Amino acid sequence: MTSTNKAGTHGTVLEDTVAAQDGAIVELRNAGKSYGNIRALHGVDLKVHPSRVTCVLGDNGAGKSTLIKIVSGLHQHTEGDFLVDGRPVRFNSPREALDKGIAAVYQDLATVPLMPVWRNFFLGSEMTKGPWPVRRLDIEKMKQTADGELRNMGIVLDDLEQSIGTLSGGQRQCVAIARAVYFGARVLILDEPTAALGVKQSGVVLKYIAAARDRGLGVIFITHNPHHAYMVGDHFSVLRLGTLELSADRSQVSLEELTNHMAGGAELAALKHELAAVRGVDVEELPDEKDLTAPESAPPEGTS
Ligand SMILES: Nc1ncnc2c1ncn2[C@@H]1O[C@H](COP(=O)(O)OP(=O)(O)OP(=O)(O)O)[C@@H](O)[C@H]1O
Ligand SMILES: [Mg+2]
Numbered sequence: 001m002t003s004t005n006k007a008g009t010h011g012t013v014l015e016d017t018v019a020a021q022d023g024a025i026v027e028l029r030n031a032g033k034s035y036g037n038i039r040a041l042h043g044v045d046l047k048v049h050p051s052r053v054t055c056v057l058g059d060n061g062a063g064k065s066t067l068i069k070i071v072s073g074l075h076q077h078t079e080g081d082f083l084v085d086g087r088p089v090r091f092n093s094p095r096e097a098l099d100k101g102i103a104a105v106y107q108d109l110a111t112v113p114l115m116p117v118w119r120n121f122f123l124g125s126e127m128t129k130g131p132w133p134v135r136r137l138d139i140e141k142m143k144q145t146a147d148g149e150l151r152n153m154g155i156v157l158d159d160l161e162q163s164i165g166t167l168s169g170g171q172r173q174c175v176a177i178a179r180a181v182y183f184g185a186r187v188l189i190l191d192e193p194t195a196a197l198g199v200k201q202s203g204v205v206l207k208y209i210a211a212a213r214d215r216g217l218g219v220i221f222i223t224h225n226p227h228h229a230y231m232v233g234d235h236f237s238v239l240r241l242g243t244l245e246l247s248a249d250r251s252q253v254s255l256e257e258l259t260n261h262m263a264g265g266a267e268l269a270a271l272k273h274e275l276a277a278v279r280g281v282d283v284e285e286l287p288d289e290k291d292l293t294a295p296e297s298a299p300p301e302g303t304s
Contacts, residue, residue: 024049025085025187025218026071026102032079032242033066040066041242042079047235048187048218053209055229056222057262058239064222067239068189071220072104073097101186105176105193113165117157120164121146121179145182153178153211170201174208181215188212189220194228206232226262230255238262 026048033041041063048054048071058064069075070082073091081088084100091097094104112120122142129138143160150157155174157167164172173193180188190209194202209232213219223229229236236253238246238261246253246261253261 022047024083026220027083027086028067028070028077028080029083030080031070031077031082033063033070033075034078039242041070041077041239044080044237044239044244045247046237048220050186050216050218051213052234053213053219053221053232054235054237055233056220056237056239057224057226057229057258058245059224059262061241062239063242064239065191066242068104068191068220068222071097071187072102072189098185101184102189103180103183103185103187104189104191105173105180106191114163116161117164117167117175118143118146118160121149121175121182125183149182150175150178153181153208153215155208168201170197170204173197173205177205177208177212181212181217185217187218187220189222191222192224193221194223194225202228224262226255226259230258 024047026046028044028046031041031044031046032039044063044067046054046056046067056064056067066075070077073094073096076090076092083089084102089100091100097104112123115123119142122145127138127142127145128135129141130136147160150160153174155171155178157171164175167175173190177188177190193205193209197205206228209219209221213232219232221229221232230250233250235249236246236258237244238258246258
């Protein structure tokens, strides 16, 4: 290693990690997590770079949520290393992750349905004006800022006074993304944001994932859907039973290959033969594995 050791006294570990980070904001190295004696994740390498979308795919129980819970500070890894800006970290809470610019948007968003959109945008971080003890909410400024920020992301709502509960699921995700961008997130984690959405709404969310990436954020996009992943992804990590089954840049994998990895080509082939044995179906009449894996034929998402 030729880099200098900036911290001086911490020896070669720090030198190595700083030298090897190659601009990644977040990095997992050989990371794993056990819940008691259940090993949910093992030997996982993952990198998140600015202006790139890293997709994490995998079947139910593959370890996707466990992985992002480590990155977002909800859980701690029990094996390997977790680095932020090249330095080993271990978060005790999501607040600590947020302080490093790592924000997670969950499917069941932490919004208050009856509150207006602008109030939800600033929930917990309201703008105030005037000196204490007459300090009060700066409503006009919050409305203006929320409006400007949503427009910056290309989100135009008719009326910011409408309660957030009246927005569609897709629009709510978009508000949450714009909020994370405004409050300075560098890494945005989205756990199955399109799982409960129809085709059109999914498209809208994918558009804002791209918008967040274009604003320089590193995005971790968790999904069951290889088609959605391939539309915006720069890198694809497929988990199977807690380990990485595939880690490939976009240039290294086609949508067809990705779909096949997701579907578990070998497992589908076995299933095909099982069905044939049970039902007496002519195996040759069944479609190829790759044709079985369109999103329409996949089991419904959002069971996390
Ligand atoms: N708190 C927990 N305690 C014990 N085991 C857990 C816990 N959370 C997850 N697991 C186990 O770890 C494994 C991975 O779960 P995880 O929720 O990470 O999967 P996932 O890929 O997010 O699945 P899904 O697509 O269903 O959301 C599963 O076997 C699960 O039962
Ligand atoms: Mg999950």
